[in-house]
Structure formats: structure tokens, C-alpha cells
Amino acid sequence: MTPSSHDSRLAELRAWLAAFAPEHGLALETIRPASDDASFRRYFRIDASRAGAPSLVAMDAPPPMEDCRPFVHAAGVFAAAGVRVPAVRAADLERGFLLLDDFGSTTYLARLGALDANADALYRDAIDALLVLQAASRPGVFHDYDRALLERELGLFPDWYLARHRGIAPDAAMRARLSGAFEPLLANNLAQGRVYVHRDYHSRNLMLLEGGAGPGVLDFQDAVFGPVTYDLVSLLRDAYVAWPEERQLDWAARYWEGARRRALPVPAAFDDFYRDFEWMGLQRHLKVLGIFARLYHRDGKDRYLADLPLVLDYTLRTARRYGEFDALARLIEDVERQAGNAPARTVGCTF
Secondary structure, eight states: OOOOTHHHHHHHHHHHHHTTTHHBBEEEEEOOOEEOOOOSSSEEOOOOOSSSSEEEEEEOOOOTTOSHHHHHHOOOOHHTHHHHHOEEEEETTTTTTEEOOOOOOOOOHHHHOOOGGGGHHHHHHHHHHHHHHHHTOTSSEEEBBBBBHHHHHHHHHHIIIIIIIIIOOOHHHHHHHHHHHHHHHHHHHHHHHHHEEOSOOOOTEOOOOOOOOEEEOOOTTTOOOETTTHHHHHHEEEEHHHOOHHHHHHHHHHHHHHHHHOOSSSSSSHHHHHHHHHHHHHHHHHHHHHHHHHHHHHTTOGGGGHHHHHHHHHHHHHHHHGGGGHHHHEEEEEHHHHOOOOOHHHHHOOO
């Protein structure tokens, strides 16, 4: 998004930053877009006025669509746990402005696309950082990832992916089939051990930082207290990069071993843990199909359409493996065939 002379929010942000320019050494004439995301938030990079000093990033989170308070709260919690997150240098919570450390522009996704040889080291670092975060977990710090929230997320699939994107308004029979799949899924998700959950712990929100020592972590404002496998699913079954299942298994086993050493609430048997991982992934991927469809049809963000096939593949691979989701798998296959997008059959081991 390019700032324009008619961008009133940017003008307001510039005026706010002017008060901090001397203290933080900001060269305000260098302000430029750094990135945007799937929300209404925007980010702007500002160079330092002193040679050798670091640039900073300003967040514009316009009320009432966005609220900076969860970001600031989660930043404090994650930093106290030992996770590398941007420090908040200045904040105007009422107007939705933050001044943050700049973690640069090299995401995991960019590095993975350039050199696959880095993958094992990067994923080890990301898993270790996740374990550090989860080991600090305690109830009452974040909202619970409860049944109501999980159900709302699953509702995005029929409302946005099926009805809006595929043009198939679910009737009572279809909704009954969906409910029959959602119930065992929710029961599993809610029975899992509970920890801090980032909710988007994936390759676009993990940054390569100078000096190493683990990834920089972004986009954590939606953190909750919920299922222990959720963030690992986000990482290993990322909507933006795909890995062979043997590699996912290796990384999942590394995580599980580390979680056991830290006495995190994971099953004692890896087979049970991996089943929880897959079922959590099915919930997440049904949600993501709905979110990506909504981003396109409601918000005009078409770049997420290119990622739908991978998420659909994740969804069907899991649904086909477990008898509880046979009806869901057939429903999705029928919908995709009607759309002229017959999904390939895949096979794999069931744990």
C-alpha cells in the first residue's frame, strides 16, 4: 500500500511520530510502507537520523477496526517468556499508533524459498522458541481458546468457503454432516493440554534476525490460552510452504521430545500426540479456507487465493485418514468436483 497525499491516517501518524523523532532519532522524511497483513493494520519503516542507528517501525491500527492493547499485552508476555518480539518504544493506544523495533524484512518464508538447506536449522530454532513460550504458560493471562471461539472459526468454512466462494449454500442436510464432523473435532481440541497459543506461528511471521539466537516473532496480538498442538500445526502445515510428511514427522517428534522434557501437557505416546496434531490441523485448515475466501470476497485481497489449494490438500489428507471424517471428506470432494476442481486422492499412514 503506497501512502498518498490524501491519507489522513498517515498524516496523523506522522504528526504523532514527530513528538518522538528527537528521542528516537527518527528521520521522518524516510517513512515508507514496510508491510501490511490480513487485517486493517499497516506498518511503516522509518530510518534513523544518526548513521549506524537502527530503523524503527510504526504500526497504524485504526480504531475501531483494530485495537493495539492485545498486541502490547502479548508483547510483554512473550518477551518475559524469553521469545524475541519487537519492543514497544512508544504507544498511543487510543489512536492506534505504536513505535516498534524493526526486525527487518527477511521472513522464514523468504529464506526457505531461497535456500532449502536452511530448513532444518530454521525449524529447530522455531520449535525451540515455541517450547520456550509454552513453558512459561499459565492460565488467566490470555483469553481461553474455548468452544465458542473454535466453533466460530469452523463456521467460516460453510459461510465463506462453501457459500460465498463455491456458491453452495449449505442446506440442513449438509449442515448436519458438517456438525457430525465438527463435534468429535471440537471434543479433541478442547481435551488437549493448554498453553499459550500465538495462533499464526508460521513462516510469514517468523523473522531472520542478525546475530541468530532464534527467530523474531511477529503478529502475536491474537494470542490465547489453548490447545498445545495448535502452533506446531501452524508451523509445520503452513499455508504458504509445503513439506513432505516424513519431514513434518521428524520435526513433530523433535517438538514432542522437547515438550516431554519440559513437562508440557502432551500425550505420553507419540502416536496419540500426532493424532491430536492432525485433528487440531483439521480445525485450523477448515478455518483458513474460510478466512482466505473472506479476504478475497469481502476485503478484495486476492493474493490468498493462490494458497487455497495447499490448505485444501491438508484438509483432505487428514479427513480421509480418520473414519470420523469420512462424510466431511466426501462432502468436500463433491463440492470441489462441482467446481471443476477434482482433488487428487492421497494415501498415508493413520496413527
